[in-house]
Structure formats: structure tokens, C-alpha cells
Amino acid sequence: MTPHGPDTTTFEKTIAEEDDAKPAKIKDTMAFMFESSLIPRITPWVLKSPHLDNDYYKCWTGLKSHFHHEHLPENGELHS
Numbered sequence: 001m002t003p004h005g006p007d008t009t010t011f012e013k014t015i016a017e018e019d020d021a022k023p024a025k026i027k028d029t030m031a032f033m034f035e036s037s038l039i040p041r042i043t044p045w046v047l048k049s050p051h052l053d054n055d056y057y058k059c060w061t062g063l064k065s066h067f068h069h070e071h072l073p074e075n076g077e078l079h080s
Helices: 007-014 056-060
Strands: none
Touching: none
């Protein structure tokens, strides 16, 4: 699996805004996302790049789960 999504600070700040579904500009970050039906893969060329950030994974340090199973419907299904 390839890492994806915003860093911990951005994610926590965003979910703290609760139900505010308005678009918002996120400043001072290089984070971006795109959707694809394909599975992204890391190539050997990338792994040998002098620009590889070996500490990139650390931006997710401290990320907590916000999933609460008690919010599931009684039948346990996510979709009706």
C-alpha cells in the first residue's frame, strides 16, 4: 500500500471542524490527492532518487483512529 492522505496535523485540524463541509484552502503544505481506479506502485527509479524523503512516514506519527463502532447501524452494514 502506498501512503496517502494529509499529514496528522492537517487531518486532526480538519476533523475538529466537525460538520463544516465547506471547501477550505490548506496552506503551508505540499499535500495533494487524486483519485484513481488503479493501484499506485513505487518504482525502483523512485527508491534510488536523491530526492527521496526517508522520513516522510513520520508526518503520520501520532495519527489516531476516529472510528467508533458504536456509530454503525444495528445490522453492522455501512451502506443501506
